[in-house]
Amino acid sequence: MFESKNAGGWALALVALGLFIGLVMRDLIRKEKPEEGSQTIATMVPPRDxxxxxxxxxxxxxxxxxxxxxxxxxxxxxxxxxxxxxxxxxxxxxxxxxxxxxxxxxxxxxxxxxxxxxxxxxxxxxxxxxxxxxxxxxxxxxxxxxxxxxxxxxxxxxxxxxxxxxxxxxxxxxxxxxxxxxxxxxxxxxxxxxxxxxxxxxxxxxxxxxxxxxxxxxxxxxxxxxxxxxxxxxxxxxxxxxxxxxxxxxxxxxxxxxFARGALEIQTQDLSATLARGLRLQDTNGVLVTETKVEGAAARAGLQRGDVIIKFREQQTANMLALRELVASTKPGTTVPISILRAGAEMTLQVTVAESQSAMAAPELEPAASPIRSSHKYGLAVNALTPAFLHKRLLPSNTRGVVVADVLAGSEADLAGMRIGDIVQEWEGKSVVSVKDFRAKMSAAQPGQAVVIFVRREQQNLYCVMEIPALNDAAKNAMP
CATH class of the missing domain: 2.40.10.120 (Thrombin, subunit H)
Known part of the structure; x- marks a missing residue:
């Protein structure tokens, strides 16, 4: 009996509390309610940043x-x-x-x-x-x-x-x-x-x-x-x-x-690990000379194609950029020492730096049309040079070599960096005089050999190194 009365009292108290809260909220709403016909617009004004x-x-x-x-x-x-x-x-x-x-x-x-x-x-x-x-x-x-x-x-x-x-x-x-x-x-x-x-x-x-x-x-x-x-x-x-x-x-x-800059009047390229191996160098530090201008500053000093420049003004020349900055910052007319490697021997020459001239853009080479064409051994096909090709490219009539007509993707020639239009002028330091001569040199290459190939590309000379496949891979490259 006692528990029932107590529960009923609590229920009445809760109802009364709810009514009280409702009345309070109604009064608050009435106070906030706008006058009839008016509108209330809420605007957010962000704080100034x-x-x-x-x-x-x-x-x-x-x-x-x-x-x-x-x-x-x-x-x-x-x-x-x-x-x-x-x-x-x-x-x-x-x-x-x-x-x-x-x-x-x-x-x-x-x-x-x-x-x-x-x-x-x-x-x-x-x-x-x-x-x-x-x-x-x-x-x-x-x-x-x-x-x-x-x-x-x-x-x-x-x-x-x-x-x-x-x-x-x-x-x-x-x-x-x-x-x-x-x-x-x-x-x-x-x-x-x-x-x-x-x-x-x-x-x-x-x-x-x-x-x-x-x-x-x-x-x-x-x-x-x-x-x-x-x-x-x-x-x-x-x-x-x-x-x-x-x-x-x-x-x-x-x-x-x-703003005068110094120049050696040479063409160069960096040494890759493969190229250093092909040239029988101990490391890749140095810059390989690929061409010297006739009667230019380097030629007058005695530099030759194939030399590796290791120092200029007694400072190391680890790559082409280092050499170019040293040469460019040398006042034209100044005579400075230049250290090179030639056939494995180090020597120092004295070079009088020339003044840099603006370079002209070179035309893009195209493969020569010729009925004589080698097969794709090592992924490389070449044509004979023709007088018409040499005349079109403003090359001397006595230019020797063969022109690359095709390079198969992923082949040894492709991996060596050979391109269509390259003129192959030397194979392992020996002049290439004809397609027949080139084929003979390719056939004489030994399995596993890193062959150094000297090419003329547009108006630039450079060296490429082609890795001859080992014996177990050589059969697929056999001449037909």
């Missing part, structure tokens, strides 16, 4: 700070007094109070003068002092008073992932600004200026800001925006000439009118 605001203000400040030093350039023709433009206008960077401007060689290489329009709308005629095709740097000089130069940085201090800003000109009074990060820093090299020596960024560099400034977030110039023609361009990737490189080139152009 101070970091984003700070970064935005920083970009704005950098752009404002650098705009006065980025000028609009337009090349002028020297054949007409009206000076019609040769190219679309580009940008340049005012480097100093005495009026020196840096830009890219692609903009001015056909002009002797440009119009340079400053941020204050004043226009001057600028003299093109010179340009360097290899680095892509051009220097212009204007005569004006009250100029200031952009604040300059050190491109060696640039870090991967660092924010950078590009500043250029779409037109007078219209600047273009983009931002991104440094994705590749490049090598510390002034003399060669290949794509791997440049600063790489995802900041957009277009036709308007080429020649303009690449700056860090302190407004310091770290590069000159440029354009690089790559075999396979990558979308979203742009390049800039490191300012340390550009300054050095500018210094030479102002003082000498050009």
């Amino acid at each position: 101070r970091n984003v605001d700070d970064l935005t203000e920083l970009f704005e400040r950098v752009a404002t700070q650098c705009e006065p030093f980025v000028v609009t350039l337009q090349p002028l023709s020297t054949n007409d007094s009206s000076f019609p433009p040769l190219h679309t206008q580009g940008s340049g960077v005012l480097m100093s109070p005495d009026g020196y401007i840096l830009t890219t060689a692609g903009l001015v290489r056909e002009a002797r003068q440009v119009t340079a329009t400053l941020n204050n709308k004043k226009t001057f005629i600028g003299e093109v002092l010179g340009y360097d095709a290899l680095t892509g740097v051009a220097v212009i000089k204007i005569s004006a008073s009250g100029l200031k130069g952009i604040r300059q940085g050190n491109s060696e201090d640039v870090r991967l992932g660092q924010w950078v800003v590009t500043v250029g000109n779409v037109a007078v009074e219209r600047h273009t600004v983009t931002a991104g990060i440094i994705s590749v820093k490049g090598r510390a090299n002034t003399w060669l200026a290949e794509p791997e020596d440049l600063l790489q960024t995802d900041a957009v560099i277009n036709s308007h800001n080429i020649g303009g400034a690449l700056v860090d977030l302190q407004g310091r110039l770290v590069g000159i925006n440029t354009q690089v023609n790559l075999p396979e361009p990558v979308a979203g990737i742009s390049y800039a000439i490191p300012i340390n490189m550009a300054r050095e080139v500018m210094r030479h152009i102002i003082a000498e009118g050009k």
